[in-house]
Amino acid sequence: MTNDLIHATAAELAAKIHSGEVSSVEVTQAHLDRIAETDGKVHAFLHVDTEGALAQARRVDEAVKAGEQVSPLAGVPLALKDVMTTEGVPTTVGSKILEGWIPPYDATVTRKLKEAGVVILGKTNMDEFAMGSSTENSAYGPTHNPWDLERIPGGSGGGSSAALAALQAPLAIGTDTGGSIRQPGAVTGTVGVKPTYGGVSRYGLVAFSSSLDQAGPCARTVLDAALLHEVIAGYDHMDSTSINAPVPPVVAAAREGLSGDLSGLRIGVVTQFSGEGYQQGVARSFEAAVSQLKELGAEIADVSCPSFDYALPAYYLIAPSECSSNLARFDAMRYGLRVGDDGTRSTEEVMSLTREAGFGPEVKRRIMIGTYALSSGYYDAYYGSAQKVRTLITQDFAKAFENFDVLISPTTPTTAFKIGERANDPMAMYKADLCTIPANLAGTPAMSVPSGLSDEDGMPVGLQIMAPALQDHRMYRVAAAYEAARGAFGGPSL
Amino acid sequence: MPSISRDEVAHLAKLARLAVTEDELDLFAGQLDVILQSVASVGDIATADIPPTSHAVPLTNVFREDVVRPSLGQQQALSGAPEAEDGRFRVPRILGEEA
Numbered sequence: 001m002t003n004d005l006i007h008a009t010a011a012e013l014a015a016k017i018h019s020g021e022v023s024s025v026e027v028t029q030a031h032l033d034r035i036a037e038t039d040g041k042v043h044a045f046l047h048v049d050t051e052g053a054l055a056q057a058r059r060v061d062e063a064v065k066a067g068e069q070v071s072p073l074a075g076v077p078l079a080l081k082d083v084m085t086t087e088g089v090p091t092t093v094g095s096k097i098l099e100g101w102i103p104p105y106d107a108t109v110t111r112k113l114k115e116a117g118v119v120i121l122g123k124t125n126m127d128e129f130a131m132g133s134s135t136e137n138s139a140y141g142p143t144h145n146p147w148d149l150e151r152i153p154g155g156s157g158g159g160s161s162a163a164l165a166a167l168q169a170p171l172a173i174g175t176d177t178g179g180s181i182r183q184p185g186a187v188t189g190t191v192g193v194k195p196t197y198g199g200v201s202r203y204g205l206v207a208f209s210s211s212l213d214q215a216g217p218c219a220r221t222v223l224d225a226a227l228l229h230e231v232i233a234g235y236d237h238m239d240s241t242s243i244n245a246p247v248p249p250v251v252a253a254a255r256e257g258l259s260g261d262l263s264g265l266r267i268g269v270v271t272q273f274s275g276e277g278y279q280q281g282v283a284r285s286f287e288a289a290v291s292q293l294k295e296l297g298a299e300i301a302d303v304s305c306p307s308f309d310y311a312l313p314a315y316y317l318i319a320p321s322e323c324s325s326n327l328a329r330f331d332a333m334r335y336g337l338r339v340g341d342d343g344t345r346s347t348e349e350v351m352s353l354t355r356e357a358g359f360g361p362e363v364k365r366r367i368m369i370g371t372y373a374l375s376s377g378y379y380d381a382y383y384g385s386a387q388k389v390r391t392l393i394t395q396d397f398a399k400a401f402e403n404f405d406v407l408i409s410p411t412t413p414t415t416a417f418k419i420g421e422r423a424n425d426p427m428a429m430y431k432a433d434l435c436t437i438p439a440n441l442a443g444t445p446a447m448s449v450p451s452g453l454s455d456e457d458g459m460p461v462g463l464q465i466m467a468p469a470l471q472d473h474r475m476y477r478v479a480a481a482y483e484a485a486r487g488a489f490g491g492p493s494l
Numbered sequence: 495m496p497s498i499s500r501d502e503v504a505h506l507a508k509l510a511r512l513a514v515t516e517d518e519l520d521l522f523a524g525q526l527d528v529i530l531q532s533v534a535s536v537g538d539i540a541t542a543d544i545p546p547t548s549h550a551v552p553l554t555n556v557f558r559e560d561v562v563r564p565s566l567g568q569q570q571a572l573s574g575a576p577e578a579e580d581g582r583f584r585v586p587r588i589l590g591e592e593a
Binding site for chain 2: 101102103104105197198211237240241243307310313314316317324328331332333334335336337338341343345346347348349350351352353355356359361364365367368369371372375381382384385386387388389390391392394426427441442443444469
């Protein structure tokens with residue numbers, strides 16, 4: 001029974017809970033047990049909220065018993081990335097600077113999940129301040145990939161994706177600034193979606209790079225991701241960049257895609273994302289996915305987006321610039337860590353000692369890169385040029401979407417690498433986000449859906465699907481059709 | 495592009511309010527140099543005629559009626575403060591010795 005419950009999809013669990021076949025408390029307890037049993041090896045969670053989860057599950061069970069109409073995912077457990085504030089529950093963002101901080105308010109995403117009756121199991125591990133591609137930058141130790149515990153689970157949202165792959169939760173929330181939902185999804189064999197920028201509120205999402213940060217759903221199936229997408233998306237007056245437009249019909253699109261017919265759909269293969277630096281097994285998995293999409297009736301052709309070659313350098317100027325400004329709020333005065341306040345030191349000295357003690361090396365590196373790129377004399381050459389590249393990338397997307405409904409590429413150039421392998425080489429680490437960054441710079445939606453396992457190392461590979469802004473449903477349709485055609489590819493044994 | 499010196503890294507750390515150690519200065523000077531040389535390639539295609547994009551969504555100021563909405567109370571706002579006194583954040587001295 002427990003085994004069935006942890007293998008089930010969110011859609012299946014919701015149906016069972018809402019029909020009274022099984023209680024949300026049973027489902028929640030099964031997942032809490034799974035976490036207790038496996039998280040010593042995986043370390044997906046920074047905090048497990050057993051009491052809060054069971055209390056929410058009981059509320060849903062009472063509502064179901066009383067015959068009340070409950071929302072589509074009510075009673076289903078979820079793992080929440082530790083970047084979202086949770087009232088009364090610790091939120092660390094993977095950083096020592098917020099160790100022990102208990103937020104006095106819920107992020108909009110947290111609030112929407114609670115209102116929808118979703119059961120929040122706990123907070124998942126992440127690279128500090130979402131800066132990283134391996135979850136090794138967490139101040140609380142790395143998360144391990146359930147497919148091979150010696151390998152990274154991707155990052156920054158490695159905890160959320162690992163929790164899904166380890167059957168600790170059927171649903172998770174991630175945030176994606178340069179690929180932090182999609183890249184962990186790809187390397188753990190799970191689905192990860194970055195919605196259109198502004199589609200999901202950033203209120204209560206601890207900011208890294210505000211013009212790029214976007215929260216989104218993670219799951220083991222495309223339909224589950226769509227169901228979660230509709231729970232968290234929508235206009236929010238608390239976020240000035242929130243889009244005041246209807247939520248794209250992603251659930252309907254995912255169901256439509258399950259019919260398996262993509263006749264007439266035009267798919268562009270981005271030629272920049274292939275060749276040198278791409279692992280053979282990733283390339284072969286991608287080619288197989290292209291063949292399957294053709295069999296489903298899609299028309300496929302190559303498309304060149306030359307500026308995408310410059311997305312990575314542009315990103316590693318824009319994101320650090322914004323972070324150097326955003327992280328100024330960690331000043332040791334209003335919340336979080338304070339170090340060295342012995343009565344003799346000035347505010348500025350205490351601030352500097354606190355930030356030195358509270359931030360890890362990658363965060364310091366990015367703050368300094370950003371400080372440099374924004375300083376007078378260098379602004380035009382660095383930050384200014386990066387903003388122009390951003391314009392070119394947006395134009396390349398627009399041109400490509402004149403001829404294609406969606407674009408595809410591998411999600412990552414390689415499968416999950418070994419823990420420690422790139423830890424001392426920031427540029428090698430940054431390349432994990434090569435294919436995912438353009439969609440962040442353009443604000444367009446993109447997702448990763450598993451394309452099976454690499455034939456050389458047996459590790460999961462992701463297919464990236466990109467769509468125009470506010471056309472999130474297009475990629476769900478394609479992903480659902482592909483997922484059905486692809487079939488099962490097994491799972492990790494823990 | 496110019497390579498970045500140890501002194502420049504020390505200056506950046508000061509601007510960013512990071513009391514970095516001597517060892518970190520050595521480490522970061524090398525790493526920042528590699529990163530900055532690598533990202534400088536944006537200059538290859540960023541010609542003068544291209545307008546910059548700061549944000550994917552064209553932003554205009556958002557206006558709303560000036561009405562009172564619920565927000566954090568004083569106690570909640572101070573709940574995470576390292577030190578509080580008389581309903582305020584207590585901070586180390588912010589002025590020079592004679593102040």
